[in-house]
Amino acid sequence: MLDQDRATGPESPTNNEPNESFGDILTQYEQSHTHRITEPGKKGLEGTVVAITSEAALLDIGFKTEGIIPLTDFQSTGDTVKVGDKLPVSIKGRDPEGYYELSRLKVERPKDWSSLEKAFADKVAILGTITAVVKGGVSVDVGVRAFMPASRSGARDAAEMEKLVGQEIRCRIIKLDVADEDLVVDRRAVLEEEERANKEQRYSQVKEGEIVHGTIRSLTDYGAFVDIGGVDALLHVADISWGRVNKPSDVLNVGDKVDAKILKVDPAKKRISLGLKQLQPHPWDLVAEKYKVGERVTGSVTRVTDFGAFVELEKGIEGLVHLSEMSWSKKVRRPADVVKAGEQVEVVILGVNAADRRISLGLKQALGDPWADAAQKLPVGAIIEGPITSIQKFGAFVQVAEGVEGMVHVGDISAEKRINHPQDVVKVGQVVKAQVLELDIEKRRLRLGMKQLIPTSLDEYIAEHKEGDVVTGRFTDVSGGRAKVELGEGVNAICKLSAEASPKEEQKSGSDKVDLGSLTSMLQARWKSGEGGGGGKPEGPRSGQIRSFRIIKLDPASKKIELELA
Secondary structure: OHHHHHHOOOOOHHHHOOOOOHHHHHHHHHHHOOOOOOOOOOOOEEEEEEEEOOOEEEEEOOOOOOEEEEHHHHHOOOOOOOOOOEEEEEEEEEOOOOOEEEEOOOOOOOOOHHHHHHHHHHOOOEEEEEEEEEOOEEEEEOOOEEEEEHHHOOOOOHHHHHHOOOOEEEEEEEEEEOOOOEEEEEOHHHHHHHHHHHHHHHHHHOOOOOEEEEEEEEEOOOEEEEEOOOOEEEEEHHHOOOOOOOOHHHOOOOOOEEEEEEEEEEOOOOEEEEEOHHHOOOHHHHHHHHOOOOOEEEEEEEEEOOOEEEEEEEOOEEEEEEHHHOOOOOOOOOHHHOOOOOOEEEEEEEEEEOOOOEEEEEOHHHHOOOOOOHHHHOOOOOEEEEEEEEEEOOEEEEEEEOOEEEEEEHHHOOOOOOOOOHHHOOOOOOEEEEEEEEEEOOOOEEEEEOHHHOOOHHHHHHHHOOOOOEEEEEEEEEEOOEEEEEEEOOEEEEEEOOOOOOOOOOOOOHHHOOOHHHHHHHHHHHHHHOOOOOOOOOOOOOOOOEEEEEEEEEEOOOOEEEEEEO
């Protein structure tokens, strides 16, 4: 490969002279190349100290810009430095302010071929200075001229390789031919070894609990990789924030500088785990003081499950709204029917357990209890209208209002016939009218009746009469000062008896088996013939006796009729 590179030097007259050595070709190239920084044969630079700051010594190295050496380089070897001192130096590169970074490394620069042969045999690193960019790589001064292929320079592209010109590097000889003065060096292998050594040292240096400074190098769905000084550590998505983070890229960017806490070090697997949230106070520490039972708060729904929904009240603080606390209505079967992830909701704090990090929330409580004013809106006797929500064997449930349902017992559905099952008469979704029969606020029970709204013969009788009317009826039961009176089929009333009209022993006769169907015609016949009138003393009340009565009270609501003897 090297022979091919030699034979194709740029615009070189040696292209047709294959016997010319690499050294001759390189010398010709360096004499014409613009990146040359030293005269052929010059082994290094000598700098003169021109100033000393609190951190570094500034040296004049004969270029337009000074070079700098950190004072720590002198302190580590016990040396002192003062203005005017002359020092042998090499250029490592440039700092952000444009100064040349100089080195006083104690690596021997080979001065002859014998020392190069020894370095090659021992596979040790040597110092060299990159002098120019040539075809396929760079020229390196290691005491003699050497070639370093671009692939072994450690540079990622041509632009980065050009920046290496003038820098002192550590490299290893990978090919040596003294006869042909053919020398090839490798910087990349040395850099990789140094990187591995630095990583090994870094893994042994870091300790769990330590705070480190790093740079975000890459992002994945499960976390971020952070460069903490030569090694990568993993910042898992769960350790970024006390709040929920869906993706690291939502809160972090490549290149961000972060301070993090080392959570775990595994030197065997070369793994370091970091945490960002561990540097912040845990939000649950203040929950007991911040959130009180009965308080209304607003949060965002983060997750919806089969049993409820989790609501984030603040970063790192979530509470649970159980399915049973979502609606006053019994018809809610799935939390997803009520709330969606990302939705803002108002809830009421039902319970706080800071030790177990649990907060119970109520959604329906924030909407108000529909039973609170039921006594005013649903008094006994009130007429309601609503859809049937469910049907059971014992009755049907009717939605009276949002969150309020009433039950119509199977016996209160119809007055016309006996019903075996409510579904024989009504169906779910059917809108019906019913009357409030009973209300229990504490037990949240509402009993309704449908048959009570169906007109009966009693309703019709009450509608056709008024108080003071004289009517004819039959005693059906006489006891004490009260008697039951039948005024017609399905129409019964109560008659108050005076002290004089005391009841007598019932006579077992057929008189109490009067045909109700002919009651009216029989009464008219008796009055026309004059029976029961005039001078005789009226007979005392007894069961089966037909008499005249005066209506003293009609109550359509309770469907009651009160009478007195006329």
